[in-house]
Structure formats: structure tokens, C-alpha cells
Amino acid sequence: MAGPHQVARAAHKGPSVVKEIVYGITLGISAGLLWKMHHWNHQRRTKEFYDLLERGEISVVVEDE
Amino acid sequence: MQGIIDLHHDIFFFLILILVFVSRILVRALWHFHYQKNPIPQRIVHGTTIEILRTIFPSIIPMFIAIPSFALLYSMDEVVVDPAITIKAIGHQWYRTYEYSDYNSSDEQSLTFDSYTIPEDDLELGQSRLLEVDNRVVVPAKTHLRILVTSADVPHSWAVPSLGVKCDAVPGRLNQISISVQREGVYYGEGSLTYGFQAWREAKGLDFTYDQISGQQ
Numbered sequence: 422m423a424g425p426h427q428v429a430r431a432a433h434k435g436p437s438v439v440k441e442i443v444y445g446i447t448l449g450i451s452a453g454l455l456w457k458m459h460h461w462n463h464q465r466r467t468k469e470f471y472d473l474l475e476r477g478e479i480s481v482v483v484e485d486e
Numbered sequence: 487m488q489g490i491i492d493l494h495h496d497i498f499f500f501l502i503l504i505l506v507f508v509s510r511i512l513v514r515a516l517w518h519f520h521y522q523k524n525p526i527p528q529r530i531v532h533g534t535t536i537e538i539l540r541t542i543f544p545s546i547i548p549m550f551i552a553i554p555s556f557a558l559l560y561s562m563d564e565v566v567v568d569p570a571i572t573i574k575a576i577g578h579q580w581y582r583t584y585e586y587s588d589y590n591s592s593d594e595q596s597l598t599f600d601s602y603t604i605p606e607d608d609l610e611l612g613q614s615r616l617l618e619v620d621n622r623v624v625v626p627a628k629t630h631l632r633i634l635v636t637s638a639d640v641p642h643s644w645a646v647p648s649l650g651v652k653c654d655a656v657p658g659r660l661n662q663i664s665i666s667v668q669r670e671g672v673y674y675g676e677g678s679l680t681y682g683f684q685a686w687r688e689a690k691g692l693d694f695t696y697d698q699i700s701g702q703q
Contacts (some may be wrong), residue, residue: 435528436518438536453499455550460495468487468502474669481669 487650489558496554500547529671562664569664570629577635577655584623617674631665646675 473479518524574585581603587596604618625631635644637655645652646665653663667673
């Protein structure tokens, strides 16, 4: 059986559900935003590649020797 | 293909959000309610507010996923109005036949050729095993193409993963797909349906027929 000090501790120090949910959502959105930054960077690099290809500054065709 | 990749990245954002949120809640619950830290278990049987919230929010997330998903789905299904070329891909056991019929007059036969996988023993240095074929399909780059897919015997499948296309080749049916190749190169395709014992033996796995498209200006 738990002692009186343990009961008092359990009664006064429970987690706040709202706080935990808010922290969790914030963390989740931050992690998602990191992924989104990776996605935007990938999109930008892809667009740059095709723009350079369009302008003729790069080529994907190997020149015949 | 870029649309498919972008959709995947959009959905992955929600996957990461849910994964991090659920993992955090789980870890925090294990931390707060550890038997040494919290010896008296809480007797909670109802929580109307949280039950409503945990029903509504997870149903909103699929709505956000559905919007770009349906946009891509319907745009992929749009009929290409004016393709530069139409190619017919006919599946056989176990090779492909390709027909270019656009530029012949009525009394001429279409340009038709068969495309077989190069056997492993005949491969040259640098060639990919089970992906190279003897006659590649040559198509123009940076234009819309229409591919009509059918089969002469059993159902097959015609797929080019790097172009984001896959289409079933069903005998007696003509399926249509649109492709736009953005740069020159060699694109490898695979068959992904197997029918018959012979297919299993030759394929040594799931894939059994291979073809290539080389995009050239």
C-alpha cells in the first residue's frame, strides 16, 4: 500500500493532458516542417536542373568521340 | 512522375507529424505513469472532450491528404489532346511488340518490331541484367506521348517506374496512358504480372518482361 507521501505526490503532480498534447503537436509540426524543407530543397534543385537543361548549359547526352 | 513524388512528400509530412506526436505521447505516458513514479494507477473511464477531439482531428488529416491526391489522380486521367506520337505496346509470353502506326499511309504496314530481354550470357560490360532488350522503343523527348497497351495472350503489365507509369495489358482491351519524357536518356521498364509456369521459370522472381524507352530529340 502506498504511503501518505506517495499519495500526496500522485494527487499533486500529475501530467497536464493539454500541455502534453500541445507539446506533442508542436514537436510533430516541427519535425514535419524539417521534412518539408527537405522537400522544397529537392524541388528547387530539380527545377534548377531542368532550367539549366532547357537553357543548354548542361546536357544529359554523352558526346560521341 | 514529379507529381507523384510531390504527393508522396506531402503525405510523408503527415506521417512524420503523426509518428512524432504519437511517439511523444507514448513515451511521456510511460514516463509519467511508471509504477515507481506513480504507484497508484488512475481510475479514468471516460473523457468526453478528449474522445471527441481524438475522433475529429484524425478525420481532418485524411481530408488534407485527399485534396492533393485527388488533384493528381484526375490530372493523370486527363486525356492528352494532341500527343506527338502514339505507340502500341502488345504483351506476349514473354516479349513485347511495339507498333508505330502514326505516319504510314493506308496501304503501308505499321512500323512493328519485337523487343526481347537480352539473356544474361549475351550481356555486354555495363549492361543491366534482366533490364536490357534487343530493340528499344525510341520516342521523342519533351513532348506528349500516347501509349496503347494490350496483350496477345495472357494479362501482362507495362511499367516504367522512373516515368511513374504502370498499365495492365489485358487481352481484348486497349488501355491508354500518357507519358511526357522531360529529358533524353534510357528509361528501363518492367513487367509486373506473371501468368503461367513458364513466366515464373524465366523470371526467377516477379518480373518477367522488360522493355526500354530511350528519349531522343
